[in-house]
Amino acid sequence: MKTLGIAGGGQLGRMLTDSAHALGYRVVILDGIKGNSAVQVADAQIIKDYREASSIRALADECDILTYEVEKVNVEALIELSNKGFPVHHKPETLLTIKDKFQQKLFLLQNNIAVSAFQKIDSPNDVRVVAKEWGYPIVLKARFDGFDGRGNALILDESGIDDAFKKLGHNMLYAEEFVHFQKELAVIGARDVYGSVVSFPVVETVHEDHICNIVRAPADIPKSIEQKALAVAHQVMDAFASIGVLGIEMFLVGDRVIVNEVAPRVHNSGHFSIEACNVSQFDQHVRAVCGLPVENVTMNCNSAVMVNILGDREGKVQLSGVDSAVSIPKVNVHIYGKLKTRRALKMGHITATGSSMKEVEKNALEARRRITI
Amino acid sequence: MKTLGIAGGGQLGRMLTDSAHALGYRVVILDGIKGNSAVQVADAQIIKDYREASSIRALADECDILTYEVEKVNVEALIELSNKGFPVHHKPETLLTIKDKFQQKLFLLQNNIAVSAFQKIDSPNDVRVVAKEWGYPIVLKARFDGFDGRGNALILDESGIDDAFKKLGHNMLYAEEFVHFQKELAVIGARDVYGSVVSFPVVETVHEDHICNIVRAPADIPKSIEQKALAVAHQVMDAFASIGVLGIEMFLVGDRVIVNEVAPRVHNSGHFSIEACNVSQFDQHVRAVCGLPVENVTMNCNSAVMVNILGDREGKVQLSGVDSAVSIPKVNVHIYGKLKTRRALKMGHITATGSSMKEVEKNALEARRRITI
Numbered sequence: 145m146k147t148l149g150i151a152g153g154g155q156l157g158r159m160l161t162d163s164a165h166a167l168g169y170r171v172v173i174l175d176g177i178k179g180n181s182a183v184q185v186a187d188a189q190i191i192k193d194y195r196e197a198s199s200i201r202a203l204a205d206e207c208d209i210l211t212y213e214v215e216k217v218n219v220e221a222l223i224e225l226s227n228k229g230f231p232v233h234h235k236p237e238t239l240l241t242i243k244d245k246f247q248q249k250l251f252l253l254q255n256n257i258a259v260s261a262f263q264k265i266d267s268p269n270d271v272r273v274v275a276k277e278w279g280y281p282i283v284l285k286a287r288f289d290g291f292d293g294r295g296n297a298l299i300l301d302e303s304g305i306d307d308a309f310k311k312l313g314h315n316m317l318y319a320e321e322f323v324h325f326q327k328e329l330a331v332i333g334a335r336d337v338y339g340s341v342v343s344f345p346v347v348e349t350v351h352e353d354h355i356c357n358i359v360r361a362p363a364d365i366p367k368s369i370e371q372k373a374l375a376v377a378h379q380v381m382d383a384f385a386s387i388g389v390l391g392i393e394m395f396l397v398g399d400r401v402i403v404n405e406v407a408p409r410v411h412n413s414g415h416f417s418i419e420a421c422n423v424s425q426f427d428q429h430v431r432a433v434c435g436l437p438v439e440n441v442t443m444n445c446n447s448a449v450m451v452n453i454l455g456d457r458e459g460k461v462q463l464s465g466v467d468s469a470v471s472i473p474k475v476n477v478h479i480y481g482k483l484k485t486r487r488a489l490k491m492g493h494i495t496a497t498g499s500s501m502k503e504v505e506k507n508a509l510e511a512r513r514r515i516t517i
Numbered sequence: 518m519k520t521l522g523i524a525g526g527g528q529l530g531r532m533l534t535d536s537a538h539a540l541g542y543r544v545v546i547l548d549g550i551k552g553n554s555a556v557q558v559a560d561a562q563i564i565k566d567y568r569e570a571s572s573i574r575a576l577a578d579e580c581d582i583l584t585y586e587v588e589k590v591n592v593e594a595l596i597e598l599s600n601k602g603f604p605v606h607h608k609p610e611t612l613l614t615i616k617d618k619f620q621q622k623l624f625l626l627q628n629n630i631a632v633s634a635f636q637k638i639d640s641p642n643d644v645r646v647v648a649k650e651w652g653y654p655i656v657l658k659a660r661f662d663g664f665d666g667r668g669n670a671l672i673l674d675e676s677g678i679d680d681a682f683k684k685l686g687h688n689m690l691y692a693e694e695f696v697h698f699q700k701e702l703a704v705i706g707a708r709d710v711y712g713s714v715v716s717f718p719v720v721e722t723v724h725e726d727h728i729c730n731i732v733r734a735p736a737d738i739p740k741s742i743e744q745k746a747l748a749v750a751h752q753v754m755d756a757f758a759s760i761g762v763l764g765i766e767m768f769l770v771g772d773r774v775i776v777n778e779v780a781p782r783v784h785n786s787g788h789f790s791i792e793a794c795n796v797s798q799f800d801q802h803v804r805a806v807c808g809l810p811v812e813n814v815t816m817n818c819n820s821a822v823m824v825n826i827l828g829d830r831e832g833k834v835q836l837s838g839v840d841s842a843v844s845i846p847k848v849n850v851h852i853y854g855k856l857k858t859r860r861a862l863k864m865g866h867i868t869a870t871g872s873s874m875k876e877v878e879k880n881a882l883e884a885r886r887r888i889t890i
Binding site for chain 2: 145162165166167168170184185187419422423427431434435436437439440444445461463466467470471473474476477478479481483492497
C-alpha cells in the first residue's frame with residue numbers, strides 16, 4: 145500500500161484524502177495544528193509547520209508521493225526532494241512561479257496568456273507613475289502570501305496611496321490595473337503523467353469580500369466565451385506543463401477572457417464536482433499526482449450551485465440546522481470538522497444540483513441560511 | 518459537535534463515516550481489530566469486541582447516537598441502552614428479529630409479506646418430513662450468524678441430509694424451500710424519524726458462491742414487477758417501522774416478488790448509490806439515525822453497475838492495476854484499506870456509470886479484471 149503525503153491539513157487536504165483512500169492509498173498529513181480538518185480522516189499526521197524545510201523532509205520520510213494543498217509550503221525543500229527524484233507534484237517550479245504573484249503574471253504574459261496590466265512597485269511614487277497610464281482605481285498587492293483578500297488594497301485615487309502602503313506594510317508589492325469585469329469565471333484543469341489534459345466545465349464564481357462564495361456550474365455564458373475560457377485554461381495548463389490540478393480564475397471583460405490568478409492545487413471553484421460530475425477535482429488531482437490517468441469530465445446534472453459556509457463569529461463550533469438544510473431536495477452538505485470558527489473561515493460548503501439554475505441556486509442559498517456554525 | 522458511534526469497523530462503517538463527517542459528526546468506531554477499514558477514516562476507535570455487552574456500553578459512553586454495521590453486535594446491551602432512552606438505530610427489536618433468520622421469516626409472514634416456505638428443523642428426520650411436502654432440493658440454514666453463504670447447505674436429495682447437518686453442526690437450524698427464481702432483486706429502503714419512507718431504485722443482484730458480486734441499477738424488469746418490488750419493500754419498511762436503512766433482498770419467481778432476506782443496515786446492493794444517485798445509502802442511513810430527514814432518490818445516470826473486488830488468496834495486500842482500471846471511462850474505484858486479504862473477502866468495489874447497461878457492465882468487469890489485490 146502506497147502512501148500519499150499532503151502538506152497542509154485544511155478542507156482541501158480532507159477532500160483529497162477521501163479520494164486517495166478510495167483509490168487505495170494511505171494518507172499522511174503534514175500540519176502544525178493537531179487534529180486539523182484533513183487529519184480527522186487521514187491515517188497519520190506529522191504535527192509540524194509546513195513552512196519549514198525540515199517538516200517537508202519529515203513528510204517525505206513517511207510517504208511515497210508528495211503533494212500540497214497550500215501555497216505557503218516550504219518550496220526549497222520541495223526542490224531539494226524533486227532534484228533527488230522524489231515524486232513531488234505540482235513540480236516545485238510551478239509553485240515557485242505561482243507563489244510570487246508578480247512572477248506568476250509575468251510567466252502568464254510570457255506565455256501569451258492575457259492578463260490585466262501589472263507593474264512592480266517599490267515606492268508610493270511608482271503608483272503615481274502607473275496611474276498616469278492606467279488611471280484609478282489601482283489594486284496594490286503583496287507579491288507573496290496574499291489569500292482571500294488578505295494582501296490586497298484598492299486605491300481609489302492618489303489620496304489612498306499611503307493607506308494602501310500602510311495596510312500592506314513594506315512587503316514586496318506590485319500593482320494591477322483595476323478590471324471592470326462582467327463576470328468572474330473559473331476552470332479547473334488537470335494534467336496527468338501521460339500528458340493528458342482535461343478540464344472541468346467553466347463555472348461562474350461570485351466573490352464577496354474577496355472570498356469565493358457562490359459557484360454556478362456551468363457558467364451562463366455564450367458558447368463562444370465558454371470555448372475561449374477553455375482554450376485559455378488549456379494554454380495555462382500547457383504553459384506550466386505540471387502534473388495535477390490547477391485552479392484557474394478568470395475575468396470576462398467584454399468578449400475577452402483574461403486570467404486573474406492560478407492556484408497550484410484543487411480550488412474552491414471546483415467543489416461542485418463531487419456531486420455534479422462523473423469524477424471530482426479531488427479524484428483528478430490524486431490520480432494525476434499518483435501516476436494514474438485523469439478522465440474526461442461530464443456533468444451528471446443540468447445545474448449545480450456551490451455555496452461556502454463561512455464562519456461569522458469567533459469561538460467554538462456550534463453546528464445546527466443541517467437537518468433543516470438537507471430537507472431541501474438535492475442539497476448536499478459538507479462540514480469540514482473544524483473545531484473553532486472565526487469570521488470568514490471556510491467551515492463547510494453546500495452543493496445543490498438540479499435542472500434549473502434558478503431553483504438550484506435558491507435551494508443552495510436557502511440551505512446555507514438554515515445552517516449556523 | 519455530536520458523535521456518532523458505529524459498532525463494526527468494516528467497509529460499511531467506513532462509508533458511513535464518510536457520510537457522517539460531511540454532515541458534521543465526529544465518528545467513533547467499535548471494533549476488535551485495531552485500525553480496521555472504518556477506523557482509518559474515523560476520529561477514534563474503541564478496540565473491543567462488539568459481541569460483548571461491555572463493549573457496547575463503552576461505545577455509548579463515547580457517543581451521542583449509536584448505530585451498527587454488523588448483525589453480530591451484542592443486542593442485549595442495545596436493548597438496555599434503548600430502554601434508558603439512549604438513541605440506538607435500528608431499534609434493537611429490529612435487530613433481534615433479523616438476527617434469527619427463522620424469526621425473520623416468521624415476522625415477514627405474519628406481516629403478509631411473501632416469503633418462500635420454511636420450517637424449523639430439529640433433526641434430520643424433520644428434513645425428510647418437509648421434503649415430502651416441498652420436494653428436493655431443500656436449503657438447510659443456521660438460524661444465527663449466517664453470512665455470505667456461511668451457514669447454508671443445499672440438500673439435493675435424501676442422501677445429502679447427513680452431510681448438511683455435518684457442515685452446519687448442531688446449531689439451531691431451519692429449512693427453506695429451494696426457490697427457482699428468474700432474477701434476484703434488491704431494494705434499499707430508508708425511514709427517518711419523521712416517518713418518511715423512501716426507496717432506492719430496484720436493482721438486480723448476481724450472486725456467485727453466495728456472495729453478491731454484481732449489481733445492476735436499475736434492474737431490467739417490466740414496470741409492473743418494479744412496482745411490485747417497491748411495494749414489497751415499502752411493506753417491509755412499514756412492518757419493521759424502524760429508523761435507518763434496510764437492505765431488502767428478493768427473488769423474482771414468475772411474476773411474484775418474494776422476500777429472501779432483510780439486513781438491518783446499509784447493504785452491498787446499495788453501493789452504486791454513491792455515484793449513481795443524488796444521495797447515497799450511507800448518507801440516508803446517517804441522516805435517519807441522526808434525526809435528519811431522508812430524501813427522495815433519483816438516479817443521475819441511465820445505468821450503473823457495481824462489481825465487488827473480492828480477495829482471491831491469503832496474505833498481505835499488494836494492490837495494483839488501479840491506474841489501468843480508472844483509465845476506463847466513468848469507472849470509480851473504492852478500495853477499503855484492509856491490510857490483509859483472504860479468499861472472498863470484500864476488499865473494495867467498482868462502480869461504473871453510463872448510458873447503456875451493456876457497456877457499463879463491460880466497463881465494470883474489465884476494470885475488475887485489471888485490479889489485483
